[in-house]
Amino acid sequence: MGLIRFMSESRSCSSGVVAFVTRAMPGCAVQPFEHLSPVVEYLFMGKARCVVCHKGSNLTDNGFHNLAVPDDHVTSDAKVMASVRFDAKRLGMEKWAELTEDPGREGVTKAPVDRGKFRTMGLRNIAQSPPYMHNGALETLEDVVAFYNKGGGDHPNKSPLMRPLGLTDGEQADLVAFLNALTGSQRAMDLK
Numbered sequence: 001m002g003l004i005r006f007m008s009e010s011r012s013c014s015s016g017v018v019a020f021v022t023r024a025m026p027g028c029a030v031q032p033f034e035h036l037s038p039v040v041e042y043l044f045m046g047k048a049r050c051v052v053c054h055k056g057s058n059l060t061d062n063g064f065h066n067l068a069v070p071d072d073h074v075t076s077d078a079k080v081m082a083s084v085r086f087d088a089k090r091l092g093m094e095k096w097a098e099l100t101e102d103p104g105r106e107g108v109t110k111a112p113v114d115r116g117k118f119r120t121m122g123l124r125n126i127a128q129s130p131p132y133m134h135n136g137a138l139e140t141l142e143d144v145v146a147f148y149n150k151g152g153g154d155h156p157n158k159s160p161l162m163r164p165l166g167l168t169d170g171e172q173a174d175l176v177a178f179l180n181a182l183t184g185s186q187r188a189m190d191l192k
């Protein structure tokens, strides 16, 4: 997907990056993000390959992938695992009682190929909603980028799209700056 397509799929001016990628669009205020352009092209869409899954106006393919996100805090907690199994039972999984991890998308489709897959999350206003991933295993955007840089975690069903990226410290910092730029000026929701 080219930058033009990326731009044309972004329709609103409210989010920082949208203003950035649509700076030529009438009605959108020009934002001082021009210096991030190489980050989008060279990193997000290039070396780091984030755009393989995070694309379109909300930066998600709406697909399901197994990234092998760490889940020790889930699997080691008997009470949490009891609720994971209860949920699997509720969803009608046959071997719900034998589960030792969150089945993810498999709970819905019952297909083993979907074990541990979760929906790609959109990235708009991402700086406002730590911790990250379905189970909150990663505390900061720095942690997220470091996780992707090492090719994700360890799981037999990990997506072949996850592989070590070889990003330098500077490139990782640039990617984090870009993710922060996806956040607009609107107020964060107070969920407390």
Ligand code: HEC
Pocket (backbone or CB within 6 Å): 048, 049, 050, 051, 052, 053, 054, 063, 064, 065, 066, 067, 069, 118, 119, 120, 121, 122, 123, 126, 129, 131, 132, 133, 134, 135, 141, 144, 145, 148, 149, 159, 161, 162, 175, 179
């Ligand atoms: C193979 C597909 C894939 C690729 C490649 C990918 N992501 Fe993701 N991303 C996902 C999925 C799936 C999730 C949700 C995972 C979960 O909930 O466990 C996610 C979650 C995230 C989150 C957390 C969202 C939240 O609200 O918790 C961030 C931030 C993120 N990705 C950034 C990136 C960046 C930056 C890159 C490139 C370095 C990237 N992703 C590459 C599929 C992908």
